[in-house]
Amino acid sequence: MTTLPADASLLRVERGHAAPEELAALTAVLLARASARPAEAAPAHRTPSTAGWRRLERQSGFRAPHSWQG
Secondary structure, rough: OOOOOOOOOOOOOOOOOHHHHHHHHHEEEEHHHHHOOOOOOOOOOOOOOOOOOHHHHOOOOOOOHHHHOO
16 A cells, blocks of 8 residues: 655645535545445436438438528
């Protein structure tokens, strides 16, 4: 196991001043989130089953460049 130098810390406050109690609370929340199990009943994100491209055989042969059809 490696050891950190004396001046190194795991958390750094970028702006403002954090009290030791605030850092302890933040550390507790982050550790709790990291150790939490993901929900097993969460629905999976489904992607649409339609193609993102057009089938050329289903379109008319010519479309004018100024056409509203797309």
